[in-house]
Amino acid sequence: MNPYPPGFEEREHLRSAFIREITLQQLEVSKRAVEDLYVASALIPRKLVRYWHDPANLPKDVGACLESWDRLADDGFELHLFDDASAAVYIADTYGKREREAFARCSHPAMRCDYLRMCFVLAEGGLYVDADDVLVGDGWQHIFRDSKLKIQPLCYDVTAGGMMPNTEIWRSDLPRDGRIFYVNNDPIAAPADHPIIRRALFRATEKLLSEDRFPEIQSTTGPGNLTAALAVHARQLQLAALPFDFELLRDWDLVAEMRWDLSYRNDTRNWRNVYGC
Template sequence: MNSPTDADQNGPQPQPPLGFEEDDLVRSDYIRAITIDQISRNAARGVVGPVAGSSTIPRTLVRYWHDPSDIPQDVAHCLATWLPLHDEGVEFRLFGDSAARAYISEHFDERAVAAFDRCHHPAMRSDFFRMCFILADGGLYVDADDVLLGDGWRQIFDDRRLLLQPLAYDLNVHSMVAMEELLNVDLPTSDKIFYLNNNPIAAPPNHRAIKRALDRATDTLLRNKSYLEIQSTTGPGNLTASLAAHARVLAIAGEPADFNILLEWYTTSEPFWDLEYRNDARNWRNIGPS
């Protein structure tokens, strides 16, 4: 499948049909094509640095914990690893459920507030809120349980694109594909689902792909009154589908990509898995329809 970024050098290429992003396998192939294109470009030209412009990513780090007055000690340790950014002038914003709802009420319409109220788990509310904040204010969002490893964050705030990390899930062994393996352009694809993470998200305000993702999540939340699965409604599945549809629009119009795949983010930050909350209902992976 042609990568949407092929339009940068070769003009518009044949693209999948309208609505393809709702097909899991076609969408996976498209995201893999985007990732391989990025890998190939980096190999040919060296790692591509930030693209500067008049609207760069604000120097804001935003994070979420449903009750900021009761952050577990092990999660607080993860948050503290990011203090070097604050020392270099990055503004820190931490939101909980109440502050997030107030922010959405101030910056968005009643539909967005109603959609936030439909989010049945803190992880879902975090998913929804991060789209709202990045759309309205821009900045860098990372999960509260991520730890800082390196200084790759420095280039984030000099960029004007939407920046996202690729992921892949191996259906045979039922586990995530290691990032080092994901960078192999010859990696077999038939037994894997390729997608984009919604952590981190970095973008300037008013990015069209984030607007599409927020609109898609809002419509799904308000249209369905039954239990909604988090990953596909507000999480990485929603963002992946929205970015794929957005990339198709750009490619058909012959416009260059306004997003970039963060192939080396795993050297900058990673989730810390040995946390107490992951063993109870605060972990979205442990819940289901009642």
């Protein structure tokens, strides 16, 4: 019996089980120190993408987070900082009517940020980081060693009512029950036209243009959307006996630190305060 039938990515318990499976699969490969035979066709370009919806009202604490990344310009990075207006222009210039309309239907700055990052990374490649991430070291360099998409795994402990530390996710003895395994859409590092990002953008666009006028952010444009796209793609590679063209990051905390004590988290600029998540 096929444990992951077509459409499994839309069923949370199956999607979670599959993400857990491929996390452990990557862990086993790492333990065996198997040589990576994945051939890079186009390396991830050194383009850094960030977003803050309203540059005229940029909080000082968020500005400090953004500025921590500016030193990457000395390492040859192109630095891109989008807002609502420039994102709309970029999408209009780069994509078609469907994507323009989908972006216009994004009801919250976080949703518009989600959508823009997919549009930019699909079209140009690069590294996207959230505005509340602070650069803390030089661990970013290994992200650019090949053309695999790089994303961070996450796990929500239902019983404890909170996120599990990243180091715990990689425990081989961690039970699946009572936990939701998925991937984050921060960071995203990929070459242009990566099939997972292409699928994620298509899925988000379809959902935004559907009859549901108030789609839920997490599953429409956020981590849930990217997790579903990743699951479908990874399953296809498994069935074809092909190597994964993505990598789940184990040490993102050596690159960046998320700042939780930011002023905007207390008002409607924080999507969780609007949608009760």
